[in-house]
Amino acid sequence: MGKATKVMISLPDDLLERIDRAVGERETSRSAFIQEAARRELGWPDAGAIDAALERGRGALAQAGSFEAADLIRAERDARDASDRRR
Numbered sequence: 001m002g003k004a005t006k007v008m009i010s011l012p013d014d015l016l017e018r019i020d021r022a023v024g025e026r027e028t029s030r031s032a033f034i035q036e037a038a039r040r041e042l043g044w045p046d047a048g049a050i051d052a053a054l055e056r057g058r059g060a061l062a063q064a065g066s067f068e069a070a071d072l073i074r075a076e077r078d079a080r081d082a083s084d085r086r087r
Contacts (some may be wrong), residue, residue: 019034020032
């Protein structure tokens with residue numbers, strides 16, 4: 001998380017009461033609850049989703065084994081050139 005800045009906001013009493021109940025049930029803070037709600041509303045991925053995506057990527061790369069990127073690029077270019085010559 002980046003630098004945090006304190007802000008003052010106004011909320012209706014009934015909304016604040018609902019937030020406080022949810023905060024108590026989740027054993028978190030108002031700030032964390034409101035941050036998560038804002039991220040969800042803005043469509044930001046949560047840290048868990050990012051971690052899961054990274055783990056899936058690592059798993060896929062682990063199965064690929066060792067390779068040299070330049071060799072792959074060269075082979076693809078040579079195949080494309082050979083195809084172009086056949087035309």
